[in-house]
Amino acid sequence: MTTTPLPPQSFVKKEPGEASVPAPGRGRRLTRVEKRAIAAQGKLSSPWASLLAIVIAVLWTIPSLGLLITSFRPELDIRRSGWWTFFTSPEVTTDNYQEALFGSSTNFSTFFINSFVITLPSVVIPISLALLAAYAFAWIEFKGRSILFVAVFALQVVPIQVTLIPLLSQYVDWGLEGSFWVVWLSHSMFALPLAIFLLHNFMKDVPPSLVEAARVDGAGHVKIFFQVLMPLLTPAIASFAIFQFLWVWNDLLVALTFAGGAPDVAPLTVRIAELSGSRGSEWHLLSAGAFISMVVPVLVFLALQRYFVRGLLAGSVKG
Amino acid sequence: MDWLTDAGTPAEKLTLMVVAIVLFVVVMGAILLAVDRPKRIPNWLVVLGFVGPTVLAIGFGLVYPGLRTMYASFFDRGGKNFVGLDNYVTAFTQDQFQIVLRNTALWVLIVPVVATFIGLVYAVLVDRTRFEAVAKGLIFLPMAISMVAASIIWRFVYEYKPNQPGVNQTGLANQLLVWLGREPQQFLLNAPTNTFFLMAVMVWIQTGFAMTVLSAAIKAIPDDIIEAARLDGLKGMQMFRFITVPSIRPALIVVVTTIAMGTLKVFDIVRTMTGGNFETSVVANEFYTQSFRFNEQGFGAALAVILFVFVIPLIVYNVRQLRLSEEIR
Numbered sequence: 001m002t003t004t005p006l007p008p009q010s011f012v013k014k015e016p017g018e019a020s021v022p023a024p025g026r027g028r029r030l031t032r033v034e035k036r037a038i039a040a041q042g043k044l045s046s047p048w049a050s051l052l053a054i055v056i057a058v059l060w061t062i063p064s065l066g067l068l069i070t071s072f073r074p075e076l077d078i079r080r081s082g083w084w085t086f087f088t089s090p091e092v093t094t095d096n097y098q099e100a101l102f103g104s105s106t107n108f109s110t111f112f113i114n115s116f117v118i119t120l121p122s123v124v125i126p127i128s129l130a131l132l133a134a135y136a137f138a139w140i141e142f143k144g145r146s147i148l149f150v151a152v153f154a155l156q157v158v159p160i161q162v163t164l165i166p167l168l169s170q171y172v173d174w175g176l177e178g179s180f181w182v183v184w185l186s187h188s189m190f191a192l193p194l195a196i197f198l199l200h201n202f203m204k205d206v207p208p209s210l211v212e213a214a215r216v217d218g219a220g221h222v223k224i225f226f227q228v229l230m231p232l233l234t235p236a237i238a239s240f241a242i243f244q245f246l247w248v249w250n251d252l253l254v255a256l257t258f259a260g261g262a263p264d265v266a267p268l269t270v271r272i273a274e275l276s277g278s279r280g281s282e283w284h285l286l287s288a289g290a291f292i293s294m295v296v297p298v299l300v301f302l303a304l305q306r307y308f309v310r311g312l313l314a315g316s317v318k319g
Numbered sequence: 320m321d322w323l324t325d326a327g328t329p330a331e332k333l334t335l336m337v338v339a340i341v342l343f344v345v346v347m348g349a350i351l352l353a354v355d356r357p358k359r360i361p362n363w364l365v366v367l368g369f370v371g372p373t374v375l376a377i378g379f380g381l382v383y384p385g386l387r388t389m390y391a392s393f394f395d396r397g398g399k400n401f402v403g404l405d406n407y408v409t410a411f412t413q414d415q416f417q418i419v420l421r422n423t424a425l426w427v428l429i430v431p432v433v434a435t436f437i438g439l440v441y442a443v444l445v446d447r448t449r450f451e452a453v454a455k456g457l458i459f460l461p462m463a464i465s466m467v468a469a470s471i472i473w474r475f476v477y478e479y480k481p482n483q484p485g486v487n488q489t490g491l492a493n494q495l496l497v498w499l500g501r502e503p504q505q506f507l508l509n510a511p512t513n514t515f516f517l518m519a520v521m522v523w524i525q526t527g528f529a530m531t532v533l534s535a536a537i538k539a540i541p542d543d544i545i546e547a548a549r550l551d552g553l554k555g556m557q558m559f560r561f562i563t564v565p566s567i568r569p570a571l572i573v574v575v576t577t578i579a580m581g582t583l584k585v586f587d588i589v590r591t592m593t594g595g596n597f598e599t600s601v602v603a604n605e606f607y608t609q610s611f612r613f614n615e616q617g618f619g620a621a622l623a624v625i626l627f628v629f630v631i632p633l634i635v636y637n638v639r640q641l642r643l644s645e646e647i648r
Binding site for chain 1: 326327332335336339340343344347351352354355362363365368369370372373376377379380382383384385387389391437440444445454458459460461462464465466467468470471473475476487488489490494523526528531532535583584586587590591594603606607610611616620622623624626627630631
């Protein structure tokens, strides 16, 4: 090491034209080979780095793998030996899933349907409302627009805990507590601030000339919204839809509060949490149940990962 | 029309779901149709059609209940008698709740830092390697599952069996201890270390988030900077310290604060793993227990407000950093 590295800040705050670094590659894209070479040079001394990466990856995978294997082992084996003995004496059964799904004491299939019934409207409704509102905030001039938008933006701060007790007593007054209606309504209302914020960001990226052109042609706001903006926004909608889907499907607090333990409404998460509390050592049911609840979100997630990452970056980094 | 409120069979539930969605579409369609007359309809009516339902929903679902809760936090458990700041005094002075506050503070300080650190290291390690996509997928996946399922997964890791001849450990953590010749432990029962074992679950979930965002930030570092640094002779750790970390500083701060906000509201993990017993409770869990199990309405409301107040500085800092990072760009 002969040269002193530049103070780090200079890299971040450097003006675009300011050539403080004598870089031969400046101004051209690097080829793939060069990038690899740089990457290789920049690596933390390689074998140890790879080892560390593998250790982290294994640490992150083993717990789920263990439970997955357990869910396919016979009940007695689960009680008597650890799941790692599976590799020396493999014995596979689907009885756990049978019992978890249809057994009278667990009946996860019912709760699976509840989860599904809760989730779909709770995704469709807030996205539709948020799209309309985001459109108005982005493309309709009206008095108090920026104040209203800032207010909606700021409401993301509110933790939903703050709203639960008054909302519940309101629902009880209406006689609707423990029904799907209030769960849908609550999920939709809670999702709106973030949804509007994200979709507004994406909407602002649409070139104004497109909207102007449609306006000149005599299209009203509704027409512009459906014919010009909606097709361009499909990826944005997809990325928020995944967020909302995962959030609703995986939610415990909202469902616990508004659906309670009612087997007609409560989703899988509530049932599994309950089972974990009351029969916490019945691992053949818990393991199967956990994976029944994971199948759908994991599939959706893997299929639409691209949109998910996009939404993640739009929400947290782009701002 | 019983099934409208008490759907029992799967068919009824699915029908109800379709009905709800159709109902929503029809109502929104009617509103939009009504305002879709260019020129003849005043602007404010169009705005009302687009923004009205949302403002109504947010007002009813967030603003009004929020204010009600703040108001309720100054009353006793039935909500009848005004007690001033008593609920807050209780929350901050009684031993039992001081433990709750201490735990919350530990969670918010430790989880974001550890998750971000591991996420960053991992993002750097797998960046531009051949296995990048798969390697990231493994860390990423816990984000897709519910915290309840994650808690089940980890409770199984911590499972305890007494150390007797003829009894095998079934939890991996205790089996490792036994293999190392140590006594198996009640990981979730022994305070104060049990809180840290709960935190591990949150770290496990949040590291994927940190890794994804930071990895994108690392890829956004201009190539010429890296190449220049390389020509200057920077390698390995130095590259990491003097180039990577400073370049992605804004993203790092955003990640830490975002995870901190999520951690502050953590409820599912504590509830599923220990139910808040054995000195593991945090504010969000205690809120639920007090409000809905003990029916302490005023005190529960005060805990919710405390949660709210704790979130504010995090958000303010987060937004300011976002602004700063945008100015730099």
